[in-house]
Amino acid sequence: MADPSLTSLVTELAKLAADYVPPTGHDAASQAPKVALVNLSKKIMYSLMDPGMLVQAHSLQMAEMVSIRTLLDLKVFEKIPTGDGQTITAKELSEKSGVQDTLLERLLRPLVASGFITQSSDGSYGSTKFSQAYISFPGLFFTLMFDHFLQPMTDLPKYLKTHGPVEPTSFYVNPYSDYHQASDSGLTTWEIMSKDPEKLKTFQIGLTLGDTMVPVTGYYDFDQLALTPEELERDPDRVSLVDIGGGVGNVVKRILQDYKKLNPKNVVLQDQDNIIDMADKEKTPPEGVRLVKHDFWGPQPIKGAKAYYFRRVFHDYSDELCAKALRQIVPAMAPDSRILIADMLLPDIMTEKEAHTAALDVACMVMGGKERTEDDFRRLFDSVGLDLVAIHRAPGAAAGVVEGKLKTE
Ligand SMILES: C[S@@+](CC[C@H](N)C(=O)[O-])C[C@H]1O[C@@H](n2cnc3c(N)ncnc32)[C@H](O)[C@@H]1O
Numbered sequence: 001m002a003d004p005s006l007t008s009l010v011t012e013l014a015k016l017a018a019d020y021v022p023p024t025g026h027d028a029a030s031q032a033p034k035v036a037l038v039n040l041s042k043k044i045m046y047s048l049m050d051p052g053m054l055v056q057a058h059s060l061q062m063a064e065m066v067s068i069r070t071l072l073d074l075k076v077f078e079k080i081p082t083g084d085g086q087t088i089t090a091k092e093l094s095e096k097s098g099v100q101d102t103l104l105e106r107l108l109r110p111l112v113a114s115g116f117i118t119q120s121s122d123g124s125y126g127s128t129k130f131s132q133a134y135i136s137f138p139g140l141f142f143t144l145m146f147d148h149f150l151q152p153m154t155d156l157p158k159y160l161k162t163h164g165p166v167e168p169t170s171f172y173v174n175p176y177s178d179y180h181q182a183s184d185s186g187l188t189t190w191e192i193m194s195k196d197p198e199k200l201k202t203f204q205i206g207l208t209l210g211d212t213m214v215p216v217t218g219y220y221d222f223d224q225l226a227l228t229p230e231e232l233e234r235d236p237d238r239v240s241l242v243d244i245g246g247g248v249g250n251v252v253k254r255i256l257q258d259y260k261k262l263n264p265k266n267v268v269l270q271d272q273d274n275i276i277d278m279a280d281k282e283k284t285p286p287e288g289v290r291l292v293k294h295d296f297w298g299p300q301p302i303k304g305a306k307a308y309y310f311r312r313v314f315h316d317y318s319d320e321l322c323a324k325a326l327r328q329i330v331p332a333m334a335p336d337s338r339i340l341i342a343d344m345l346l347p348d349i350m351t352e353k354e355a356h357t358a359a360l361d362v363a364c365m366v367m368g369g370k371e372r373t374e375d376d377f378r379r380l381f382d383s384v385g386l387d388l389v390a391i392h393r394a395p396g397a398a399a400g401v402v403e404g405k406l407k408t409e
Helices: 004-019 028-048 051-073 090-097 101-114 129-133 137-153 156-163 175-179 189-194 197-213 229-234 250-258 273-282 319-327 352-366 374-383
Strands: 241-244 267-271 290-293 307-311 338-346 386-393 399-406
Touching: 004 028, 028 352, 051 101, 051 137, 090 101, 129 137, 137 175, 137 197, 137 352, 156 175, 175 189, 175 352, 189 197, 241 250, 250 267, 267 273, 273 290, 319 374, 338 352, 338 374, 338 386, 374 386, 374 399
Parallel strands: 241 267, 241 307, 267 290, 307 338
Antiparallel strands: 338 399, 386 399
16 A cells, blocks of 8 residues: 555655756755755655664665765766766776775775766766865865765764763864863863864865855844944944954955945954954955954953854854853943854754754754744843844745844843
């Protein structure tokens, strides 16, 4: 007899597929119908699989990830021809890459099984959209996730046995530092990473890819931070926006491009000394933006700004450390000042839509950081005397700007 839950899922899939038009945009909203189709297909697959099949699927994923990472390192994918119907034998691939042919065959097998590459009836190998794309940016993000997060993550059970079954919260002792045998070194995660310039580079390039996950503009109206004529008369130097940990200034540049009411001279970019030097040298921030070297663990020097903005900073830190950073700003805030935190937002109840955010949360955990829910932010704000006044959600993305202000009572 037919399984009614399976038939109803398949009917739903057929309906979605009938209305499906491949997206042209790359933003989360445009991609949503495709994501819905993929998630539903996965649901159908899982409804059919028994637990033993899931173990087999996980084993394949493990072998697939290790094979991809290894073959990226050995620069094998770029040697597989990309022309229509073109293939290459293991022997030819071995000659071109200098990798033993039998090793190649063993690493390529799981990739044929998963669909990452193809194999013809004569045994030769062909590329796919995946193997071609992994040669460039997506591959770098994969490498970032593998080298910096997966490797320490595989030791999480061991880490928790030593440190107790609680969230890692320190920037000095966490799965990343344990994995690098540096938990006694007194070095932060970044300092450990900086010791390996190649790895640091992968991390930074990979991060630029992650940039789109927390869109900069389009959902919080930065124009509202422009100074009114009365405010300008009272204090012409009042700051509209302080971008704390703002990097070399790409974010303020984007904000000022899209929100024309903001005057660059009322915008401040703060970061560590070397980053501000770089911003100054590269002239990334628009003319007029004030560049300030500032360590956000120390008291905030800009008093009474309309908004203090952190983008993609808080998820690197535990609640204790985020509270410490916020406490540096609270004394500088005016009654109408706002704290704005742009980050990923986890839902209270997980759905497949936010799967990637949940994955990144576990990745952040490796370095003692975390992604947060709306309630997590509310509790964090409350702990330092702030009220959460609004959440501005980025359309179609699991991200937003969380807005806080001083408590009024
Ligand atoms: C993940 S990046 C985010 C950059 C930028 N906000 C964005 O969204 O592209 C984190 C930034 O925080 C800065 N940062 C880290 N620790 C800092 C500190 N103690 N004081 C000031 N900035 C810091 C880093 O230099 C880096 O530019």
